[in-house]
Amino acid sequence: AQSVTQLGSHVSVSEGALVLLRCNYSSSVPPYLFWYVQYPNQGLQLLLKYTSAATLVKGINGFEAEFKKSETSFHLTKPSAHMSDAAEYFCAVSLLGANSKLTFGKGITLSVRP
């Protein structure tokens, strides 16, 4: 079985500040890990994924995440927030890659202050 914990429901940062969104997972086997972004009234868009290759994963829109097995974490970061980054972010885990069910965290809403 697998699960994802995203602590907190809302993060607010100033434009230009560092973005850090936390994700911890639980998995009985080496996991595949994903970060998705959801804009209001839209579907989910993949930001990046970890598939057992490099532990530091770079994604779209300047986001990156680091897989830390010892901490069972996959935190999402971006050095400088932009107003357009305001959205809801979901961390997800699967056991067999994309062709199997995804287990999502509850999501974190990111607000960006001017």
Add this chain to the structure above:
Amino acid sequence: NAGVMQNPRHLVRRRGQEARLRCSPMKGHSHVYWYRQLPEEGLKFMVYLQKENIIDESGMPKERFSAEFPKEGPSILRIQQVVRGDSAAYFCASSLTVGSWDDNEQFFGPGTRLTVL
């Protein structure tokens, strides 16, 4: 290449009616997944289908819910005798069958927002 299509985008039903949600996967994709997003919650997996087969339905409620993905046409998620607790956003995703699993991803549709009065 068109993305994952879902219709209707918004659906209003009265308690006891049936809801039929449709999902057309991306061209060439034969894996379809349905997820439900309740207010203030993350997405919850419901069912995983390939053409004419249900692969994993571990997230489907035992009663009133069914899903199909016929050889021709879209995937259908059917909810019979809807109740207020069924009000949610229902998302469909699709993925490829070929290539490395490492290279695949699930592409999501815009969702159907079901409101039960």
